[in-house]
Amino acid sequence: MTQAIRPRRVLELSRRSFGVLAAASVLAACSRGPQTASPDAPLRVLAINHVWTQAISRYLPELEERIGRRVTMRMLTADQLTSSFNVKLNASATDIDVMTIRPLQDQMLFARNGWIADLTDRVEGDADYRWTDFQDAPRERSVTAGAAVSVPVVTERPALYYRKDLLEDFGGAPATLDDMLDIALELQRRSEGFFGFVGRGQRSGAVTQWSSFLYSFGGDFTVDGRSGIGSPEAIAAYQYYGRLLHDAGPPGATNMSLEQAMPIFAQGKAAMYVDADAIYSNFLDDSISTVTDTVGFAPFPAGQAGSVPHNIPSWSLAVNEFSLLRDDSWEFVRWASSPEMVARLQSEGIPGARQSVWDDPATLASFPADLAEAMRVNAANGVGHDRPEVMQVGRARDIVGRPLVSGIVGEDVASVAADADAEFNDFLVRDNRQQEF
Amino acid sequence: MTTTTTTRAAAGSGSGSGKSARGVAPSGKPFVTFEQANRRLKWALLAPALGFVGLMIAFPLAFTINLSLTDAFGAVNAGSSYVGLxxxxxxxxxTRRFWPAVGRTVAFTLGAVVLETVLGLALAMLMRKAFRGMEIVRTILMVPLLATPVAIGILWMLILDPTNGIANHLLGFVGVPPQEFLGSVSQSLPTLMLIDVWQWTPMMTVLLLAGLTTLPEEPEEAARVDGANAWQRFVHIILPMLRTTILTALVLRGVDALKTFDLIYATKGPGGGSDFEAETLNVYAYGLTFDYQEYGLASAVLVLFTLFIVAVVVVLRRRTERSAS
Incomplete structure (x- = not known):
C-alpha cells in the first residue's frame, strides 16, 4: 500500500503548474537559440544547377582558405530553387547564406519581402572591386528601390543556332526575321518530322525568348507604365512567332520549354533554333548532339526596328538578410564576381557581366568564333530585360504569354492580344501598388 | 492485487466525499487518488502524441484558414490585412481559372478511378484462381507502383514526345498519324488519366483481390449448381458481396487521385500547360503560392479544396457503412 502511494508525490502538480510547464517546454523548443554563427559553421550557398555553379565549386578551396571557413554548395533546378527560397525565407531561415537569384524574376519581390541584404555600401565602397566595371544593363538590374541587392555573375542573350549545311544555299544565317521565316517555311518537311524552326512555345516559358522578337518589331511589354502588348508592333511580333512555330515548327510546341525544344535541334530535326547563348555547349557535345559539325551561331536577326535582342543578367548573387555570416557571405560574392574570377570563368565559356573582361579577346577564345561574334553584337544591341519588369513576374508572364499561345495554335491573335492587353493594364495598376514599399 | 483493491476503494469513496476521496498523506498534505493520478497520467502520456497531432495538423490548418482571410502577398511574414471572405x-x-480547375479535378478523378476500378476488378478476377506464372505476373503488375510519380511523368514524356517519342513511331506502323499527346490542349487530360490508370490499377487489383479471397465460396457454388453462368454469378453473387471492399478501395484511391499533383506538374509544368488544360485545384493552388505569391487567395482555394475532399470522403464513407450494414 505504501509502495503504491509513493509515486503520487510526482503527480502533485496542479493543473496550472502542468500548463505552465508545458507552455515553457513548447516555448523553449520553439525559441531560436543564440543568434550567432558557430566558428565551425560552414558558409552555405544555395545555387542554381548551372555550369557557372559547377565551375565555381572547383575553386572553392581558395576561398575556404581565405575566410577560414568551409563552404558548402547545394544545387537545385530553377523551379526548385525558387520554391526553396519561398519556403525557407518565409520562415526567416538562417541556413542559407549566399543565394543565386534570377534578378529579373525574383529580385523585386525578394527585396520587398526583406529577404536579401543591401550590398550598396559594400559594392560601392570597395575601389578594388570596381562596381562600375559591370555592364550598365546588368548593373542597373541589380538595384531595387535605390539599393544594390545583387551582383550579376552570368549574362545571357539569345543566339540563332542554325544548320550551316542546310542554310548554305540561302547564303548562310538569315540577317532578318523575314528571311528567317521564308527559309524556315522552305526547309520544313513537317510530315517527315523535320522542322524549319524550333523554339519555346510554353505560355510562360516562351516569353523570355519571344521578347527579342517583340523588341525587334519595335514593341515592348510596357510603354510609359501601361501595357504595350496590344500595340500594332506587339501584335505583329505575336503573329510572326506564332506563324513560325505553327507553320514551320514541331507538333506540341505549346508544351515546349528549353528542355523539350533543345533536343529537337540537337538531334538534327530542325534547321534553326533561337534560345539562350549560354546553352551552346549542348550542341558541341558528341554524346547528346548529332549536329556538332554542322551547327552555326549567328546574331539575332533584324526586324522592322533592327536587331534588338535582350542582354540580361540571368543569374546573380545575393546575400540572405537572415544570414548569420553576412561578412563571409559578402567575401564569397566579392570573390566569385571579382575581375579575376569573371575572366577565369569567361575563359572557360561562361559569359560574365564585367566590361573589362569582355574587352579582353583572350576571354572569348574558348567560344566558337562565330558565337563569340554573335555574343558581342547581341550584347552591343541588347535590352536589359527579357520579361515585364514588375513585382509579380509569374502572373505577368502568364498574361503576356496568352496571345503567344494563340498564335502558335493558329488562332486569331489580335482579339486575344486586345483582351490580354486590358488584363495586363489592370494587373499593372495592382502591381504598382505592391511596389510601393 | 493490493493496488487494485485500493484503487477501487478510493474510487468508490471518491463519489461520496471529496475530502476522503483526496485522502491525506502521512505528512498531512493532501494527495491525489489513483483515479485522479491515472487521469492526469493518461493526459501526460498522451501529451506528446496530442502535441504532435496539434502541431502537424491543427496548426497548419488553422494557419491556412487565418491566411485565407487576409490579403497576404509576397511573404507570409510580411504585413497583411484582414479582408474577410x-x-x-x-x-x-x-470562371477563368478556379471553376475550370474544379471541373478538371472532378473529371480527372472520376475518369481515372472508374477505369482503375473496372480494370482492377477484371485483373483481380483473372488472378483469383491460381495459374502457372502467377507470381511473375503479380510482380510485374507491381512495378508501376514502385516508381515515383515524377519519374513516371518523365518516362511517359519521353515515350509520348510528339517528335522523338517511341509512341508515335509505333503508331506509324499501323497507319495512325502522329499525335501530340501531352503537347495538345485537348489530349493532355485524357493522356494524364491513362498514365494514372497505368500506375494505380495494380493497387486496385491488390485491394480487390484481397476482398475476393475472403468471399465465401458456397453462394457461388450454389448458383453454379442452379445453372447460373459466369456473368450472372459475377453480377448477382460476387459484386454484391464485394461492394464494401469496392467502396473502401474507391475512397482510398479517390482521395489520392483528387490530390494528384506531381504527375501533372512534372509533365505539364506550371499552370498545367499553356492553356491551363491540365490545371487541377492542386496545381492552381501551387501556382498561386509559388508562382504568384498570392498567399491569401491560395489559402482560400486550399480551404475550399479541403472542404471538397472532406465532403467526398463523408459521402463515400456513409455509403460504405450503409453497404456494410
Whole structure:
C-alpha cells in the first residue's frame, strides 16, 4: 500500500503548474537559440544547377582558405530553387547564406519581402572591386528601390543556332526575321518530322525568348507604365512567332520549354533554333548532339526596328538578410564576381557581366568564333530585360504569354492580344501598388 | 492485487466525499487518488502524441484558414490585412481559372478511378484462381507502383514526345498519324488519366483481390449448381458481396487521385500547360503560392479544396457503412 502511494508525490502538480510547464517546454523548443554563427559553421550557398555553379565549386578551396571557413554548395533546378527560397525565407531561415537569384524574376519581390541584404555600401565602397566595371544593363538590374541587392555573375542573350549545311544555299544565317521565316517555311518537311524552326512555345516559358522578337518589331511589354502588348508592333511580333512555330515548327510546341525544344535541334530535326547563348555547349557535345559539325551561331536577326535582342543578367548573387555570416557571405560574392574570377570563368565559356573582361579577346577564345561574334553584337544591341519588369513576374508572364499561345495554335491573335492587353493594364495598376514599399 | 483493491476503494469513496476521496498523506498534505493520478497520467502520456497531432495538423490548418482571410502577398511574414471572405468570393466567382480547375479535378478523378476500378476488378478476377506464372505476373503488375510519380511523368514524356517519342513511331506502323499527346490542349487530360490508370490499377487489383479471397465460396457454388453462368454469378453473387471492399478501395484511391499533383506538374509544368488544360485545384493552388505569391487567395482555394475532399470522403464513407450494414 505504501509502495503504491509513493509515486503520487510526482503527480502533485496542479493543473496550472502542468500548463505552465508545458507552455515553457513548447516555448523553449520553439525559441531560436543564440543568434550567432558557430566558428565551425560552414558558409552555405544555395545555387542554381548551372555550369557557372559547377565551375565555381572547383575553386572553392581558395576561398575556404581565405575566410577560414568551409563552404558548402547545394544545387537545385530553377523551379526548385525558387520554391526553396519561398519556403525557407518565409520562415526567416538562417541556413542559407549566399543565394543565386534570377534578378529579373525574383529580385523585386525578394527585396520587398526583406529577404536579401543591401550590398550598396559594400559594392560601392570597395575601389578594388570596381562596381562600375559591370555592364550598365546588368548593373542597373541589380538595384531595387535605390539599393544594390545583387551582383550579376552570368549574362545571357539569345543566339540563332542554325544548320550551316542546310542554310548554305540561302547564303548562310538569315540577317532578318523575314528571311528567317521564308527559309524556315522552305526547309520544313513537317510530315517527315523535320522542322524549319524550333523554339519555346510554353505560355510562360516562351516569353523570355519571344521578347527579342517583340523588341525587334519595335514593341515592348510596357510603354510609359501601361501595357504595350496590344500595340500594332506587339501584335505583329505575336503573329510572326506564332506563324513560325505553327507553320514551320514541331507538333506540341505549346508544351515546349528549353528542355523539350533543345533536343529537337540537337538531334538534327530542325534547321534553326533561337534560345539562350549560354546553352551552346549542348550542341558541341558528341554524346547528346548529332549536329556538332554542322551547327552555326549567328546574331539575332533584324526586324522592322533592327536587331534588338535582350542582354540580361540571368543569374546573380545575393546575400540572405537572415544570414548569420553576412561578412563571409559578402567575401564569397566579392570573390566569385571579382575581375579575376569573371575572366577565369569567361575563359572557360561562361559569359560574365564585367566590361573589362569582355574587352579582353583572350576571354572569348574558348567560344566558337562565330558565337563569340554573335555574343558581342547581341550584347552591343541588347535590352536589359527579357520579361515585364514588375513585382509579380509569374502572373505577368502568364498574361503576356496568352496571345503567344494563340498564335502558335493558329488562332486569331489580335482579339486575344486586345483582351490580354486590358488584363495586363489592370494587373499593372495592382502591381504598382505592391511596389510601393 | 493490493493496488487494485485500493484503487477501487478510493474510487468508490471518491463519489461520496471529496475530502476522503483526496485522502491525506502521512505528512498531512493532501494527495491525489489513483483515479485522479491515472487521469492526469493518461493526459501526460498522451501529451506528446496530442502535441504532435496539434502541431502537424491543427496548426497548419488553422494557419491556412487565418491566411485565407487576409490579403497576404509576397511573404507570409510580411504585413497583411484582414479582408474577410473576399478571397473566397474571388475564388468562387473566378470562371477563368478556379471553376475550370474544379471541373478538371472532378473529371480527372472520376475518369481515372472508374477505369482503375473496372480494370482492377477484371485483373483481380483473372488472378483469383491460381495459374502457372502467377507470381511473375503479380510482380510485374507491381512495378508501376514502385516508381515515383515524377519519374513516371518523365518516362511517359519521353515515350509520348510528339517528335522523338517511341509512341508515335509505333503508331506509324499501323497507319495512325502522329499525335501530340501531352503537347495538345485537348489530349493532355485524357493522356494524364491513362498514365494514372497505368500506375494505380495494380493497387486496385491488390485491394480487390484481397476482398475476393475472403468471399465465401458456397453462394457461388450454389448458383453454379442452379445453372447460373459466369456473368450472372459475377453480377448477382460476387459484386454484391464485394461492394464494401469496392467502396473502401474507391475512397482510398479517390482521395489520392483528387490530390494528384506531381504527375501533372512534372509533365505539364506550371499552370498545367499553356492553356491551363491540365490545371487541377492542386496545381492552381501551387501556382498561386509559388508562382504568384498570392498567399491569401491560395489559402482560400486550399480551404475550399479541403472542404471538397472532406465532403467526398463523408459521402463515400456513409455509403460504405450503409453497404456494410
Amino acid at each position: 473576399q478571397n473566397f468570393a474571388d475564388a468562387l466567382t473566378d
